[in-house]
Amino acid sequence: LPSVKILATGGTIAGSAAKATDTTGYKAGAIGIQTLIDAVPQMKDYAEVSGEQVVSISSNNVTTEIRLKLANRVNELLADPKVDGVVITHGTDSIEETAYFLNLTVKSDKPVVLVGAMRPATAISADGPMNLLEAVQAAASPKMKGQGVTIIMNNRIGAARETTKFNTSNVDTFRAPEYGWLGVMSQAEPVFYRTTTRRHTTKSEFDVTGMTELPRVDIIYAVAGDDAKLAEAAVKAGAKGLVSASMGNCSIPNGQEAFYEPMMAKGFPVVLSEHVPTGECVLRPDAIKKGFISSGNLNPKKARLLLQLALTKTQDIKEIQRIFNEY
Numbered sequence: 001l002p003s004v005k006i007l008a009t010g011g012t013i014a015g016s017a018a019k020a021t022d023t024t025g026y027k028a029g030a031i032g033i034q035t036l037i038d039a040v041p042q043m044k045d046y047a048e049v050s051g052e053q054v055v056s057i058s059s060n061n062v063t064t065e066i067r068l069k070l071a072n073r074v075n076e077l078l079a080d081p082k083v084d085g086v087v088i089t090h091g092t093d094s095i096e097e098t099a100y101f102l103n104l105t106v107k108s109d110k111p112v113v114l115v116g117a118m119r120p121a122t123a124i125s126a127d128g129p130m131n132l133l134e135a136v137q138a139a140a141s142p143k144m145k146g147q148g149v150t151i152i153m154n155n156r157i158g159a160a161r162e163t164t165k166f167n168t169s170n171v172d173t174f175r176a177p178e179y180g181w182l183g184v185m186s187q188a189e190p191v192f193y194r195t196t197t198r199r200h201t202t203k204s205e206f207d208v209t210g211m212t213e214l215p216r217v218d219i220i221y222a223v224a225g226d227d228a229k230l231a232e233a234a235v236k237a238g239a240k241g242l243v244s245a246s247m248g249n250c251s252i253p254n255g256q257e258a259f260y261e262p263m264m265a266k267g268f269p270v271v272l273s274e275h276v277p278t279g280e281c282v283l284r285p286d287a288i289k290k291g292f293i294s295s296g297n298l299n300p301k302k303a304r305l306l307l308q309l310a311l312t313k314t315q316d317i318k319e320i321q322r323i324f325n326e327y
């Protein structure tokens with residue numbers, strides 16, 4: 001049987017509530033990985049499974065430091081010829097961020113699958129056990145090779161870059177709204193319909209070996225008529241770059257643009273992403289001249305991670321734009 005390692009970080013999949021009917025008032029990350037593995041003995045028909053508890057937290061508290069630790073551990077594990085795949089259990093609030101981060105920093109074409117749940121492990125019809133089983137089945141499958149880091153929940157295989165949380169409480173919360181799912185889990189096997197063309201894993205230029213911190217990047221929300229007080233505070237707090245969660249097609253209020261302009265003239269990177277859920281950010285010619293970088297259709301939280309990694313390589317605006325065009 002293939003060997004699959006499960007790295008556990010907490011989240012609702014490891015959540016515990018006082019009553020089986022509680023689906024909101026529960027403690028995330030309360031149950032250890034061995035208990036989650038023991039609850040799904042069927043996994044042993046597909047893989048030799050072992051667990052490792054990395055942290056036990058709700059994913060709103062996953063820091064850059066934890067993501068770097070995960071990336072380094074996944075790289076260590078997958079460098080071992082005896083390990084065939086890795087599953088990471090994770091809270092759903094930031095699962096897409098960690099998945100995308102690993103998509104950019106894992107140096108292997110072996111499967112890396114992130115999985116979560118929306119109902120705590122103690123709930124009636126908890127979704128965690130079936131999701132975990134399918135994640136392990138996928139991580140054990142050679143068909144997952146080279147597909148990049150994926151998120152698997154509710155039978156669907158989503159690319160880290162494209163998959164995003166859509167609903168605060170529904171079990172079927174994830175969507176891949178722009179380009180759809182890569183495929184599905186069907187009868188214990190991954191079935192692929194698409195692949196992603198953006199650079200990831202073995203084709204990524206980012207190397208976080210031994211790193212414990214990354215340059216600070218903050219996200220500034222753009223709302224009609226707003227000023228730049230928050231952006232100023234971010235720079236004062238040490239931000240080495242900013243991501244604007246802009247409106248519509250990369251539009252931001254004049255008050256913010258007036259603050260960014262002289263900063264960009266000095267080489268400070270400002271990436272325009274959007275809080276509209278889908279679509280490209282197409283920069284006007286004068287915005288390009290001023291130094292703005294477009295995130296394409298990458299959402300603000302993922303654009304923040306990519307800018308943090310880009311800043312480990314370069315400060316050059318054109319080079320950072322090249323990176324956003326490729327990942």
Ligand SMILES: NC(=O)CC[C@H](N)C(=O)O
Pocket residue numbers: 010011012013028057058059060090091092093094116117118119
């Ligand atoms: N469904 C979830 O996993 C969300 C619970 C929690 N806030 C977390 O992200 O860990």
